[in-house]
Amino acid sequence: MNVCFSILWALMPCGQLPSPQPIPELAAPKGSGNWLIPPASTPAQPTTKAATEYFSPAPFFAPGMWYGSVEADILKPHVTDRVEVYPAAPLNWTGAPKLMLGYRCGDGAGDVNLTYRGFGTQGTTVIPNFDQAGAGQEKSRLDVQTVNLEYLSSEIVPGADELSPFFRRQLVVGFGLGVATWFHDSQITGQQILSAHTSTNYWGIGPRAVLRYTQPVGLSSLSLYFRGGAEGLFGQIKNSVSQTTSTGVGNVFQNTGPFNTGAVIVAGEFGVNYTPPSLSSLRLAAGYSLEQWWFLSSSLQNGGSQFLLQGIVLRAEYRY
Secondary structure, eight states: OHHHHHHHHHHSGGGOOOOOOOOOOOOOOTTOSSTTSOOOOOOOOOOOOOHHHHHSOOOSSOTTEEEEEEEEEEEEEEEESOSOSSOOOOOOOEEEEEEEEEEEOSTTOOEEEEEEEEEEEEEEEEEEEEETTEEEEEEEEEEEEEEEEEEEOSOSSTTGGGTOGGGOSEEEEEEEEEEEEEEEEEEEEOSSEEEEEEEEEEEEEEEEEEEEEEEEOTTSSEEEEEEEEEEEEEEEEEEEEEEEESSSTTOEEEEEEEEEEEEEEEEEEEEEEEOOTTOTTEEEEEEEEEEEEEOOSSOGGGTOOEEEEEEEEEEEEEEO
C-alpha cells in the first residue's frame, strides 16, 4: 500500500495531489422550491356540497323557460243547502283532469301561467214517500269548468337562506283572474208525480289570490308543499223548477233569474314533491285537495248553495 502511494506521489507534478473539485449542484426543477425536501402533504378538501345547496335549490322552473303540468285529480263532490224541493242525490267520485301552461320570466320577474280544469259526475238515490204511491228514483248531475290566469312572484326574500335556516324554502305569492261555470240538476221520477226537475246554472268571473310554499326535506329529492288560493266571482245564476203529475193537477213550471250574484271559492292543497335525480326537468307530486264554494244560489238569505270538493291530487310537471 505504501509503495503504491509513493509511486503516485512521484508521478504528480511538484509532488502534490490535485485539489479536490466541488461536486456540481444539480439544477432543481423550476418552481419546486427546496426539491430535496418532500413537501408537506395537503389534506384533501371535502367535495360534498354545502347544506344550503340542498336546502335552497335553484327554482325548478328556471328563468326564461316554458313549463307545463298534467294533473289527474280523484275528487268527491258534495252539494248542500241548495234551494230545491228535494235534496240532491249523493254524487260519485270522479276524475278531474287539469292542464297548465306557464312561462317564467327573466330577471326575477316571476311567472305567468294559464290553467284549465273540467269534470262532471252524477249520482242516484231513492226518495221514500216521494208521492202518495210510494218512493221515487232521483238522479243528480254536476258539471264544473274553471279557467285561471295567474301571475306568480319570484321568491319573496331572495338570498335569505344564507342568513337563517328558516329561509331554506321557497315562498311565492300571486294574483290573477278566474272564470268558472257550475251546473247542477236533479231529476226525480215517481208513479203519481211522473217527473220533478230542479236545476241551478251559474257562471262568474273575478279576481283571485294565491300562495305557494315549498320546503325541501333534508338532502333528499323530496320536498313538502302547500298551495292555497281564494277567489271572488261575480256573475249570474238561474234556477228552474218543474213538476209533472199523472193527472195534470199540480203541474209546476217556474224559472227564476238570471240574477246577478257573487260566489266565493277557497281552496287548499298540500302534499309531497319528488324530482328524480337522473331527470331534473321532471317533478312529480301527490297530495290532498280541499275546495269550498259558497253562494251558488239566488237565495242569499240562506247562504245559497254550498259546494265541497275534496280528494287526491296526482301531478306531473315538466320544464323545457
